[in-house]
Amino acid sequence: METKNNKNKGKGIFLFLSILSLLVLILLVISLWYLISPRLDSFHPYITIGLKLILGLSIIVVTGGLFLIVLSALTEKDFLFPHGEKQITIKVLFPINLFLGRLFGWSKDQIRESFVAVNNSLFKATRKRINPDSILILLSHCLQNYDCPQKITADYHNCRMCGKCQISQIIELRDIYSIKLAIATGGTLARKVVVEKKPTVIVAVACERDLTSGIQDVYPVPVYGILNQRPYGPCMNTRVDIGRIEKALNIILNGRA
Numbered sequence: 001m002e003t004k005n006n007k008n009k010g011k012g013i014f015l016f017l018s019i020l021s022l023l024v025l026i027l028l029v030i031s032l033w034y035l036i037s038p039r040l041d042s043f044h045p046y047i048t049i050g051l052k053l054i055l056g057l058s059i060i061v062v063t064g065g066l067f068l069i070v071l072s073a074l075t076e077k078d079f080l081f082p083h084g085e086k087q088i089t090i091k092v093l094f095p096i097n098l099f100l101g102r103l104f105g106w107s108k109d110q111i112r113e114s115f116v117a118v119n120n121s122l123f124k125a126t127r128k129r130i131n132p133d134s135i136l137i138l139l140s141h142c143l144q145n146y147d148c149p150q151k152i153t154a155d156y157h158n159c160r161m162c163g164k165c166q167i168s169q170i171i172e173l174r175d176i177y178s179i180k181l182a183i184a185t186g187g188t189l190a191r192k193v194v195v196e197k198k199p200t201v202i203v204a205v206a207c208e209r210d211l212t213s214g215i216q217d218v219y220p221v222p223v224y225g226i227l228n229q230r231p232y233g234p235c236m237n238t239r240v241d242i243g244r245i246e247k248a249l250n251i252i253l254n255g256r257a
């Protein structure tokens, strides 16, 4: 069973790196200010005041955003008001997190996996705001049996339900819950599906890299991310814990796992 300690441990890498990145960012801004401030004196005083305001406000927005993210991710309670804090903060800090993470010996995938765990906690924290009207299950096509000739990315109804891969099980789940389903071959097609189907909430199954970029790309549509399993290596005959998809649907529809 997943204990609270284990869950927070999964989020720990991303939250720790985010706090560290913020400190690095503040240090960089202060150093930059120290370097350029003597030259600014030769300009109009309003320029100096304006720049100070912009830098100060940016730091306040990112720091405030991160504080709310950490609080919401750890407690799974909704402190993420107003909307937008999450996006700005994560967009700014994410590349620095990846860089610092490498210095600590964490791989990109470990950091992305931790990001998905943080994202899912924020998803649960804000679930009361989520409108379950239109739920989309978005799958990476590598779940399909590698030798299957059916063109399921064009239309999942082309699946013959032979049971050689988990696509048939997920279609059955779709029928039970009467939700939308799409299978995409990559980020571009996934974005196209989101534009066409206009979901209010997405349950996505993919690898660390695709989930991380997808979650950020489709913002503000909330995404619950589920990592695929890769017993045969990347992009081939991947699998997913179907129970985790059901758990996500229960969180969305009933507010509990």
Ligand code: SF4
Pocket (backbone or CB within 6 Å): 144, 145, 148, 149, 150, 152, 158, 159, 160, 161, 162, 163, 164, 165, 166, 167, 168
């Ligand atoms: S269940 Fe069978 S027909 Fe459907 S995608 Fe998998 S292998 Fe192809």
